[in-house]
Amino acid sequence: MPGIYTAALLTSLLAIAGFGTLIGKWRQPARGRLLLAAVLISLPLQPLAFYLLRLPLDHWLAAWLTRKSFTYQCLASLYAPLTEEPAKLLVLLVPAIFRDIRPENFVRYALAIGLGFALGEMAFIAERVSHQPALAKLPFYQFGGYISERLMTCVFHSAFVAIALSRLRRRLWLGLLGATAAHWAANFPLSLMAWNVGGLGRTTWEVIVGLWLIVLLIAAVVLLIHYTSTRQSLPRLLYGLRHCPACSTDFEPSILAINFGTERYEKCPCCRKWLWTKRSIS
């Protein structure tokens, strides 16, 4: 068996164990069987989007513009976001799932769809890698990059589809547009690397893309947390309720503050003093 298949199997098991546990324990109410169905339906969507939409589109565009043209390469960077984000929404065609997705639980469904979609993409990429003679010979432990990148992709796909689902019943097209734009922005540095913009060279671009992925991962997690508790502000989620040491009042963390570890320098809305605050214990 080619090493990439072992790596794909290992990555899938890690993703199922990690994300499966997360989806299972997520506090939002949702019907378990429908969540599982959302994962299973999402499994073949990435390869289907590739073979049924992306390949025909690419053949048509390449014949029309030729592959070397700049316009073609710009349009090609749109393939993944334009085909994958609508594909994820096919899950909504199951009426019971559509009905069960509500503002209180859409993040949990986004995680389920993101996991299923990412698992299908893992298998798809592994299959393609196995056809490249130079890569097919490598043992599984040489695919560390594949493993970490594919695990991060579970979070990215979940975050993108969450943007769409956040607007499920109020102008879904706007949510889909947001998801597509976010997906494109996330992939864009990869296009820049492929074009070797600025003549920086492969190594420099790989470092930039690596750092970009970390920024993206943090942004995706923050977005998912933000969507989870719609009644709490982002500063509240990150810093908790603050305790004023002068007047002993607990207050909402302000946006304007200097953060230093667990302490913040901010203005207490009660006694109006600027001081160092800690997270409230109550």
Ligand SMILES: [Zn+2]
């Ligand atoms: Zn105070």
